[in-house]
Amino acid sequence: MADAGEPRRAFRRDGDTLADASREVDEELRIHLEWVAEELIAEGWAPAEALNEARRRFGDVEATRSYCIAQSQRARRWGRWRMGWDGWTQDLRYAFRTLRKAPVYAFVVVATLAIGIAANTVVFSLMNPYLFRPLPFAEPDRLVQIGGYDPTEQWDGGRFSVPQIEEMGARARSIDAIAGYYYGTVNLNRSDGSERIEASWFRGPLFDVLGSTPILGRTFSAEDALGEGAPVAVIGEQLWRTRFAGDPSIVGREVVLDGSPRTVIGVMPADFTFPFGGIGIWLPMPAEAGVADRAWMSLHPVARMTSGATREDLRLELDAWVEENAPIWPDLDGRYSATSVKGLREALNFAWSILPIAFSLLLASVAFVLVIACVNVASLTLARAGTRRREIAVRAAIGAPRRRLVGQLLTEGFLLAGVGGAVGVAISWVAARGLNGVIPPELFKVGEVSLDGRVLVFSAAVTLLTPVFFALIPAWKVARAPLSRTLKDGGGGGESATTLRARRILVVAEVGLALVLVAGTGLMIRSLTEVTRIDLGFDAERVLTAALSPDAEAxxxxxxxxxxxxxxxxxxxxxxxxxxxxxxxxxxxxxxxxxxxxxxxxxxxxxxxxxxxxxxxxxxxxxxxxxxxxxxxxxxxxxxxxxxxxxxxxxxxxxxxxxxxxxxxxxxxxxxxxxxxxxxxxxxxxxxxxxxxxxxxxxxxxxxxxxxxxxxxxxxxxxxxxxxxxxxxxxxxxxxxxxxxxDVPASLRPMGEIVRENTLLWAVSSLFLGVFGLVAFGLAALGIYGLISYSVAQRSREMGLRMALGADAAALTRSVVAEGLRLAGIGLAVGLVVVVGAGLAFERILVDQGILYGVGVTDPVTLTVVLGLFLTIAAGASLMPARRAAGADPVEALRGE
Amino acid sequence: MGRRIGGGVLPGTADLLILKSLSEGPAHGFGISKALRTRSEGVVELQDAALYQALHRMARKGWVTSEWGVSDQGRRAKFYSLTPAGERRLAQEEEDFRRYIQGVFRVLQGPA
Structure with missing residues (x-):
C-alpha cells in the first residue's frame, strides 16, 4: 500500500483538532501583545515594563483567551460536521447518477430488498399487538392474573370463588387491589331483533385494578360493583359505534339484556380489550349468583400488585394461603396444590403456549427470505463491482482516498436499501390491514395489526442493516484490490476469479436457504392435508349448526x-x-x-x-x-x-x-x-x-x-x-x-367451518411459509439465472472460439446447464443437511406442539418433490442463457470486446 | 458578551466598526485596532479584548474567515477577511445604525 500515506496526511490537515484551536488563539494573542509592547518600547517604555503595559491596555487577557478558544472550537466542530454532510450528499448525488446509468440493476435490487423488508415488517407488525405493544392498562407490569394449579388436570388456570378472592386480597401483602371476572354471552334485545354479544361479569374494583378510564361517562362505583344498586352496564366503543351509532347521549340510556333493562353508565375505548377483544359489555356479577358461596369457583382473579412486589413474592404468599385452606375445604381450596401468577399478556392469550413458537418460526423464515434477498443483491453488486473496477481504480489513482470509495459504495447500498425499505413499508402497510381478518379476535392482543412507531423503528433497523450485508462485500473487495493490477488489466469488465468464486458461494448459500424454506412449506402443507384427512367419526360436511339462547326471563x-x-x-x-x-x-x-x-x-x-x-x-x-x-x-x-x-x-x-x-x-x-x-x-x-x-x-x-x-x-x-x-x-x-x-338471536354456522377452525394453525403456517417459500424459491432461481447468464456473457469469446473450431452447440449448452446444476446441487446438498439436521434437532418440539402432523421432518415424499422442483428450475434458469450463447454467431462473439 | 465592549465605543457598534474596516480588505487584529483609532481621530477606542472576542465570534458565525499570513513588516499574523455573509451583515448593520442615529437626532431636535 504505497499510496496510503498521502491521503491520510491530507485528511488530518482538513480536520484539525480542538487542541489546535487553543494553540492558535494563544499564538494570535501572543503576537498581538508583543507587537503592542514593541511599539511601547519605541515610545520610550522600559522593555521590562512594556509587556505588562500591553497586557493592561489589552483588557482581560484570560477571559478573552477562553472566550476565543470556545468560539473557535464551536466553529471547528460545526465545520467538521458540515464537511461530513457535504461529503455524504456528494456521495449520494454520485450514487444517484451511477444508478441512473444502471436502471435494471437498480430496479432488481430495490424490488428484491422491498420484498425482503416487507416480509419482515409484516411479520413483525403481526407479532407486535400480541407480544410487544404495551397493554392498554396503567402500569401493566404490576398487573397479574392468578390461577389455581390443579395437579390432576395439570392445568394452572384454575378459577376461584368470590370469598376466596376476597381472602387473597386481604391475605397477600403484595396485592394492592384484586377483582374477579368471568365471561360469557348475553342477548342484547332491541326492537328490531336481538343479538348475542360477548360479555364479561366481574366482582370487586376491576376497573381500578386495571387502571382504565372510559371515553364517555364513568365506570362502576363501589355500590354498582356489588350488584346491589340499580342495574347498570358499561359498554365497549365498538358496540357503541356499531349498535348505537355512536350516540353521544348513550350514557343514561337503557338497554335490555336477556329481557331485563339496565342503564348504560359509560363507554370504554376500543383498545380496552379485557379479557379479550370482542367483549362488548361489562356487568357487575349479579348478587344472587353465589357471591357468598365458596364453592362457586368460576372467577379468574386479576390483581394489581403493590409497587416493588414481584410475581414470585405473590405466588409464595398465595401458595401459603392455599396450603392453609386445603385441609379446611378439601373439595374446594384443596383442589389446587399451588397457584400460578402470570402477567396479563400471557394469561389472557389462549394460544400463549403456541404463539411464541409460531411467531419464531415465522420470524425465522422471513429472516431467511431477507438473507436470501441480500445474498442475491450482494451477488449482483459483486458482478457490478467487477465491471466498475476500472472506474474505481482510476478514481483511486487520481487520489480519491479509499475510505471515500468504500463510503461511496456503501452510500449506494444505503440509497438502494432506503428506497427498497420505503417500498417495502408501503407494501406492508397494505398487507398488515389484510391480516387482521386472519387471526380470531379472541386471541388477546393490544390494538390492531398495523404499522405503528415500533414497527417502523424495526423496519428502519432492518433497512439500515441490509446494506451492511450486501454492500460491504464488494466494498471490502474494492478496498483491498491492488490498484496497479486493475489498471494494467485493461479493466474491460473481466471478473476476477475470486469474485466469481464469491458469487458462486452466494448462489449456493441462496439455494440452500431457499431449500430449507420450501421444504418447510412442503412439510406444513403435508401436515395440513393429513389433518384435513383425519376421520372425525362424524360427517361434518352437510351439517348446519345454530346456537340459540332464550332470555332468562322467558x-x-x-x-x-x-x-x-x-x-x-x-x-x-x-x-x-x-x-x-x-x-x-x-x-x-x-x-x-x-x-x-x-x-x-x-x-x-x-x-x-x-x-x-x-x-x-x-x-x-x-x-x-x-x-x-x-x-x-x-x-x-x-x-x-x-x-x-x-x-x-x-x-x-x-x-x-x-x-x-x-x-x-x-x-x-x-x-x-x-x-x-x-x-x-x-x-x-x-x-x-x-x-x-x-x-x-x-x-x-x-x-x-x-x-x-x-x-x-x-x-x-x-x-x-x-x-x-x-x-x-x-x-x-x-x-x-x-x-x-x-326475540332470540341465532348464530348459524356450517359444522365444516367449525371443524376448519381447528386447522387454523396448519392453514396459517402453510400460507405464510408458502408465501415466503415461493419468494425464496423465486429469488434462488433468479440468483442462478443471473450468475449463469453473467458467466456465459464473460465466456462469450471463449465459446465463440470453440464454436468456430467446430464444437457442437448442443454440447456447449449441456456444459453450461451442467454448471448451473452443479451449483444448485451443492446448494441443495447443503440445504438438505440443514433441513435434516435442524429438523431432527427440533422434531420433538414440532411434533409435540402439533405443528407437524402425520409427517416426519425427513418425509421422503416432501423432500423428493422439493429437490425435483429445485433441479428443474435450476436447469431452466441455466438453459435460457446457455441457449442464447449456443445460438450466437461465433464471428460476432469473437469480434465483441 | 457585551460586557467587554465599552469605554470608547457605543454599545452594539463594535461588530459594525470591525466589519466596516475589513470591507477594505483583509487585516490582522492589530491593524484593525490601529485603523479604527486613526480613522476616528482617537474618538473610537475599541479595547483589544473586545476586538478579539468579536472577531472570533464573527468567525464562528461565518461573517469573517481567518488565515495565517505575513504582514507588510514581515511579521507572522492571523488575517481576517469578510465573507459574503459578512458583507450582507455589514450592509444590514450600517442601515440599522443609520436609522437609529437619525431617530436619535430627531429626538434631540425636540418637537417641531
Whole structure:
C-alpha cells in the first residue's frame, strides 16, 4: 500500500483538532501583545515594563483567551460536521447518477430488498399487538392474573370463588387491589331483533385494578360493583359505534339484556380489550349468583400488585394461603396444590403456549427470505463491482482516498436499501390491514395489526442493516484490490476469479436457504392435508349448526325450556331442506369441553381424580343421526330419556375401556367431575363410534353423552342435516327460527367451518411459509439465472472460439446447464443437511406442539418433490442463457470486446 | 458578551466598526485596532479584548474567515477577511445604525 500515506496526511490537515484551536488563539494573542509592547518600547517604555503595559491596555487577557478558544472550537466542530454532510450528499448525488446509468440493476435490487423488508415488517407488525405493544392498562407490569394449579388436570388456570378472592386480597401483602371476572354471552334485545354479544361479569374494583378510564361517562362505583344498586352496564366503543351509532347521549340510556333493562353508565375505548377483544359489555356479577358461596369457583382473579412486589413474592404468599385452606375445604381450596401468577399478556392469550413458537418460526423464515434477498443483491453488486473496477481504480489513482470509495459504495447500498425499505413499508402497510381478518379476535392482543412507531423503528433497523450485508462485500473487495493490477488489466469488465468464486458461494448459500424454506412449506402443507384427512367419526360436511339462547326471563324453568326447544325443533324439522335435526349442549371441536371422570362399578374405587378422563355433553337421540355418528350397539336416546332417567350413550373408546371384550349395553357406568366425592350412576343404553371432540390430532378421547331433555342449560345448539343446497337451507332455517323465536338471536354456522377452525394453525403456517417459500424459491432461481447468464456473457469469446473450431452447440449448452446444476446441487446438498439436521434437532418440539402432523421432518415424499422442483428450475434458469450463447454467431462473439 | 465592549465605543457598534474596516480588505487584529483609532481621530477606542472576542465570534458565525499570513513588516499574523455573509451583515448593520442615529437626532431636535 504505497499510496496510503498521502491521503491520510491530507485528511488530518482538513480536520484539525480542538487542541489546535487553543494553540492558535494563544499564538494570535501572543503576537498581538508583543507587537503592542514593541511599539511601547519605541515610545520610550522600559522593555521590562512594556509587556505588562500591553497586557493592561489589552483588557482581560484570560477571559478573552477562553472566550476565543470556545468560539473557535464551536466553529471547528460545526465545520467538521458540515464537511461530513457535504461529503455524504456528494456521495449520494454520485450514487444517484451511477444508478441512473444502471436502471435494471437498480430496479432488481430495490424490488428484491422491498420484498425482503416487507416480509419482515409484516411479520413483525403481526407479532407486535400480541407480544410487544404495551397493554392498554396503567402500569401493566404490576398487573397479574392468578390461577389455581390443579395437579390432576395439570392445568394452572384454575378459577376461584368470590370469598376466596376476597381472602387473597386481604391475605397477600403484595396485592394492592384484586377483582374477579368471568365471561360469557348475553342477548342484547332491541326492537328490531336481538343479538348475542360477548360479555364479561366481574366482582370487586376491576376497573381500578386495571387502571382504565372510559371515553364517555364513568365506570362502576363501589355500590354498582356489588350488584346491589340499580342495574347498570358499561359498554365497549365498538358496540357503541356499531349498535348505537355512536350516540353521544348513550350514557343514561337503557338497554335490555336477556329481557331485563339496565342503564348504560359509560363507554370504554376500543383498545380496552379485557379479557379479550370482542367483549362488548361489562356487568357487575349479579348478587344472587353465589357471591357468598365458596364453592362457586368460576372467577379468574386479576390483581394489581403493590409497587416493588414481584410475581414470585405473590405466588409464595398465595401458595401459603392455599396450603392453609386445603385441609379446611378439601373439595374446594384443596383442589389446587399451588397457584400460578402470570402477567396479563400471557394469561389472557389462549394460544400463549403456541404463539411464541409460531411467531419464531415465522420470524425465522422471513429472516431467511431477507438473507436470501441480500445474498442475491450482494451477488449482483459483486458482478457490478467487477465491471466498475476500472472506474474505481482510476478514481483511486487520481487520489480519491479509499475510505471515500468504500463510503461511496456503501452510500449506494444505503440509497438502494432506503428506497427498497420505503417500498417495502408501503407494501406492508397494505398487507398488515389484510391480516387482521386472519387471526380470531379472541386471541388477546393490544390494538390492531398495523404499522405503528415500533414497527417502523424495526423496519428502519432492518433497512439500515441490509446494506451492511450486501454492500460491504464488494466494498471490502474494492478496498483491498491492488490498484496497479486493475489498471494494467485493461479493466474491460473481466471478473476476477475470486469474485466469481464469491458469487458462486452466494448462489449456493441462496439455494440452500431457499431449500430449507420450501421444504418447510412442503412439510406444513403435508401436515395440513393429513389433518384435513383425519376421520372425525362424524360427517361434518352437510351439517348446519345454530346456537340459540332464550332470555332468562322467558324460560325460567326446565319445562318452559323444553317447550321452547320442542317448538324450535318442530319448526326446523318441518322444513323440506332439513333431513334431520338434533339438539346438544355442546358441539364437537367448538372449543368447549366439559371434562368428566369415569369407571365401572368394579374399577370405580378411590378418589375420582384418579379415574380415567373423558368429555361429556348433553344431546338428544336425533343429534347422532343428524351428525352422522353411527350407532354400534344398543339404542340411541328416545323420548323416555331425560335428565332423571340416568341413561347414557358412550363412545367405543369408553366402552372398551370399561368392559374390554364384552358388550357394554345395559351395564352401569360411574362418572363425575374430578373434584366430586360421590360419582353419578349411569346406565349405558347404547354405544356409538368414536369422535374427535377437543382437537383434531391425537387419539380420540372417550366421550359420555347424557340426555338433554329436562336439563337447565339455556343455550343449546341445533345440529341440522341439510338436504340439497346449504345456502338455501341456511336461509330457510333463519326464516323459520325468526318466525318461531323472534326475540332470540341465532348464530348459524356450517359444522365444516367449525371443524376448519381447528386447522387454523396448519392453514396459517402453510400460507405464510408458502408465501415466503415461493419468494425464496423465486429469488434462488433468479440468483442462478443471473450468475449463469453473467458467466456465459464473460465466456462469450471463449465459446465463440470453440464454436468456430467446430464444437457442437448442443454440447456447449449441456456444459453450461451442467454448471448451473452443479451449483444448485451443492446448494441443495447443503440445504438438505440443514433441513435434516435442524429438523431432527427440533422434531420433538414440532411434533409435540402439533405443528407437524402425520409427517416426519425427513418425509421422503416432501423432500423428493422439493429437490425435483429445485433441479428443474435450476436447469431452466441455466438453459435460457446457455441457449442464447449456443445460438450466437461465433464471428460476432469473437469480434465483441 | 457585551460586557467587554465599552469605554470608547457605543454599545452594539463594535461588530459594525470591525466589519466596516475589513470591507477594505483583509487585516490582522492589530491593524484593525490601529485603523479604527486613526480613522476616528482617537474618538473610537475599541479595547483589544473586545476586538478579539468579536472577531472570533464573527468567525464562528461565518461573517469573517481567518488565515495565517505575513504582514507588510514581515511579521507572522492571523488575517481576517469578510465573507459574503459578512458583507450582507455589514450592509444590514450600517442601515440599522443609520436609522437609529437619525431617530436619535430627531429626538434631540425636540418637537417641531
Amino acid at each position: 324460560v325460567s324453568n326446565a319445562e318452559a325450556l323444553d317447550a321452547f326447544w320442542d317448538e324450535v325443533v318442530l319448526a326446523v324439522d318441518a322444513l323440506p331442506e332439513i333431513e334431520a335435526v338434533g339438539t346438544a349442549s355442546h358441539l364437537p371441536l367448538n372449543h368447549e369441553t366439559i371434562p368428566v371422570r369415569f369407571a365401572s362399578i368394579d374399577t370405580g374405587v378411590g378418589a375420582l381424580d384418579g379415574w380415567p378422563g373423558a368429555y361429556t355433553s348433553r344431546v338428544d337421540g336425533e343429534f347422532f343421526s343428524s351428525m352422522g355418528l353411527p350407532l354400534r350397539s344398543g339404542r340411541l336416546f328416545d323420548a323416555s330419556d331425560d335428565v332423571a332417567s340416568g341413561s347414557v350413550v358412550v363412545t367405543r373408546a369408553m366402552a372398551d375401556r370399561l368392559f374390554p371384550g364384552s358388550d357394554a349395553v345395559g351395564r352401569t357406568v360411574l362418572y363425575g367431575s374430578a373434584s366430586s366425592t360421590e360419582p353419578i350412576r349411569g346406565t349405558i343404553v347404547g354405544v356409538v363410534d368414536d369422535l374427535r371432540y377437543d382437537r383434531l390430532d391425537g387419539a380420540a378421547r372417550p366421550h359420555l353423552f347424557r340426555p338433554i331433555e329436562g336439563s337447565l342449560s339455556r343455550r343449546r345448539f341445533l345440529a341440522m342435516r341439510v338436504r340439497g343446497d346449504a345456502a338455501a337451507a341456511s336461509l330457510a332455517v333463519r326464516d323459520a327460527l325468526s318466525a318461531v323465536a323472534p
